[in-house]
Amino acid sequence: MTKKLSLPALVIATSCLALGAYAAAPAASAAAAAQPKLVVVLVVDGLPNEQLLRYRDQFGQGGLRRMLDQGASFSNAHQAHGITVTAIGHSAVLTGAYPYVHGVIGNNWIDPITKKSVYCTEDTNYTYIGEETKSSDGTAPTRLKVDTLGDQLRYATGSRSKVVTVSGKDRGAILLAGKTGTAYMYMDKSGNFASSTFYMKAHPGWVQQYQAAKPQDRYYGKSWTALLPEAAYAGDANPDLNQVKAGAHNRLPYSYYSESGEIDAGYYNSLKTGPFLDQLTLDFARAAVDGENLGRNPAGVPDLLGVSLSAHDYVNHAFGPESKLSHDHLQRLDRMLADFFTYLDKKVGMDNVLVVLTADHGFPNTPEFAQTQHNDAQRIDGDKLMAALDKHLSEKFGGAKLLSAWSLPNIHLDYAQIDKSGLKREDVESAAARYLLAQNGIVEAYTRTQLESGAANTTRIATLMRRAWNREASGDLMVVTKPYWYFGTGTSGTSHGSPYAYDTNVPLMIMGKRWIKPGAYGQYAEVVDIAPTLAHLLQVRPPSGAEGRVLTETLR
Known part of the structure; x- marks a missing residue:
């Protein structure tokens, strides 16, 4: 059976604990000061x-x-x-x-x-x-x-x-x-x-x-x-x-x-x-x-x-x-x-x-x-890809120019033109994403609607891309290349920017x-x-x- 302390005894015991804490304080303070x-x-x-x-x-x-x-x-x-x-x-x-x-x-x-x-x-x-x-x-x-x-x-x-x-x-x-x-x-x-x-x-x-x-x-x-x-x-x-x-x-x-x-x-x-x-x-x-x-x-x-x-x-x-x-x-x-x-x-x-x-x-x-090393690796000409996407969206949605700008992997749509044309933003985003996913070297495409609603998939890549997307500054679509592929032209050198381990794993x-x-x-x-x-x-x-x-x- 546990013995209960009287109120005075409880006060004394509590005071002793407090004094013990104060006695230990100088050492703790010295450690904190270091x-x-x-x-x-x-x-x-x-x-x-x-x-x-x-x-x-x-x-x-x-x-x-x-x-x-x-x-x-x-x-x-x-x-x-x-x-x-x-x-x-x-x-x-x-x-x-x-x-x-x-x-x-x-x-x-x-x-x-x-x-x-x-x-x-x-x-x-x-x-x-x-x-x-x-x-x-x-x-x-x-x-x-x-x-x-x-x-x-x-x-x-x-x-x-x-x-x-x-x-x-x-x-x-x-x-x-x-x-x-x-x-x-x-x-x-x-x-x-x-x-x-x-x-x-x-x-x-x-x-x-x-x-x-x-x-x-x-x-x-x-x-x-x-x-x-x-x-x-x-x-x-x-x-x-x-x-x-x-x-x-x-x-x-x-x-x-x-x-x-x-x-x-x-x-x-x-x-x-x-x-x-x-x-x-x-x-x-x-x-x-x-x-x-x-x-x-x-x-x-x-x-x-x-x-x-x-x-x-x-x-x-x-x-x-x-x-x-x-x-x-x-x-x-x-x-x-x-x-x-x-x-x-x-x-x-x-x-x-x-x-x-x-x-x-x-x-x-x-x-x-x-x-x-037998890896599938290539460079993707981003400007050519965007020109093709622009043409595709124009043909699909009645001739309007719906792609406004890009700085890959971010792509911006012209929402004002989309609204003016009586189109749904989500429909244009989805059409753009489907087109991009069908292109050689592209493995993922995320839309603003997905990113704002949290509807993007739950893979690690999706998590990393959501972290990289800022609601106010980022594009209306973000694309991800296949491993060892990247956006760039030329015939030499390499570049970074992907969510893959060779780009993310760094010394610490x-x-x-x-x-x-x-x-x-x-x-x-x-x-x-x-x-x-x-x-x-x-x-x-x-x-x-x-x-x-x-x-x-x-x-x-």
């Missing part, structure tokens, strides 16, 4: 996880291998949305949100009102500082509809925390920086890293000093050569599978120069394909750590540094992830990261640093290589020995899990649109 001084978020543009696994035995000790050995590494991590491109992937990293919420539905997309193409980070109210700015250049996070981890960190610390991001692409920097951080991006006309007037009126002194040294000029006339002995590349694809355009080359050594014979915009643009862009990006990140005292904040609050390394994407687009150039580039990036970690250890102390590494998307093989590694349990994790994880996990460790509110989970299995 936040990272610096969080470094690395995004390798266009790195499929399979490359990390395939080449891991060739990595050095201090870079990617260090993260694999000393950090938590997920083999089954995904960019879990259906349109796997740079802008969407970068948006996911620190918002923890999917496109249907965060509003960035592509690198470019069609504005449903104007029917004109818009760029993910364009905002003509702002310009690059000291650099030529075109109307379609990325200058601000205006189209990102939610906040980021960095925004929440600055809010929680009264803007005392510093959030700085740098990338070879404007969208890589801006979509990591969020609304209140500061983004710097590579200018391919001058080779500088510059910010925009969204963030400040003029660059701080450390940026001006960095630009004045013109480190980008040191690679003129230099060659990208193979890092490893020739035997290390024995399993790579024959470069002749990838027929590049006249005047270009697809082999190492790969030289950097300009047609004019002078250091000019042609040379600065050429640096994007190869390791030198990433080296410059990491050099600028070092300058930011020094110039902004990142990780040594006088206010005693954490700082955040985002570094998006863009060159792997350019290399994989041009030559494919199966190429020697892609293979070698990843090895060189590994050594660059080792040097960067050594630098951070000296400046901040790696015991005070939490590092996350992921990618914005993966990559399929080139169709030519995929065919040697977290390293920080005071907070993270090292190990190889086979659990399913998503890139949107990064922001909630970092919010938990930094003791701040998760970003507003975050849907990921805290990766509790990795936490000490």
Whole structure:
């Protein structure tokens, strides 16, 4: 029989429990206070996880291998949305949100009102500082509809925390920086890293000093050569599978120069394909750590540094992830990261640093290589497909022009014309979907009616495509190609953007020995899990649109 406590005894017992809780509080508070001084978020543009696994035995000790050995590494991590491109992937990293919420539905997309193409980070109210700015250049996070981890960190610390991001692409920097951080991006006309007037009126002194040294000029006339002995590349694809355009080359050594014979915009643009862009990006990140005292904040609050390394994407687009150039580039990036970690250890102390590494998307093989593996793989000319769809709908529905615009995989119908013609929107959508499904290379077609009502099927592909569809910004149909097929023309290279594993499965590694349990994790994880996990460790509110989970299995 359980003995009941009298009221006085109950009060005493409760008080003792409370005192015990208070006695334990100092230890808990001390543990809570042990936040990272610096969080470094690395995004390798266009790195499929399979490359990390395939080449891991060739990595050095201090870079990617260090993260694999000393950090938590997920083999089954995904960019879990259906349109796997740079802008969407970068948006996911620190918002923890999917496109249907965060509003960035592509690198470019069609504005449903104007029917004109818009760029993910364009905002003509702002310009690059000291650099030529075109109307379609990325200058601000205006189209990102939610906040980021960095925004929440600055809010929680009264803007005392510093959030700085740098990338070879404007969208890589801006979509990591969020609304209140500061983004710097590579200018391919001058080779500088510059910010925009969204963030400040003029660059701080450390940026001006960095630009004045013109480190980008040191690679003129230099060659990208193979890092490893020739035997290390024995399993790579024959470069002749990838027929590049006249005047270009697809082999190492790969030289950097300009047609004019002078250091000019042609040379600065050429640096994007190869390791030198990433080296410059990491050099600028070092300058930011020094110039902004990142990780040594006088206010005693954490700082955040985002570094998006863009060159792997350019290399994989041009030559494919199966190429020697892609293979070698990843090895060189590994050594660059080792040097960067050594630098951070000296400046901040790696015991005070939490590092996350992921990618914005993966990559399929080139169709030519995929065919040697007996896969059905081809390129689809999207403009020809849309012209045929336009003709089909016109013939079926009395001659009216019902297709208004497209930025595949999104397709926009002319609802005003449909209504004017006395047609039902759903009938036209369904007719378009049926036509597309009958075309070679198309495996799925989803309509606005299906997506708004939730009537699309419940397959994983359908789930990923629903996440990628934003009611206000996306098209009235979304199409999905067969595996290894993609929208594109030409006879060389490859591209990404599908909901298939080769595009979604990316690295997800977290390293920080005071907070993270090292190990190889086979659990399913998503890139949107990064922001909630970092919010938990930094003791701040998760970003507003975050849907990921805290990766509790990795936490000490």
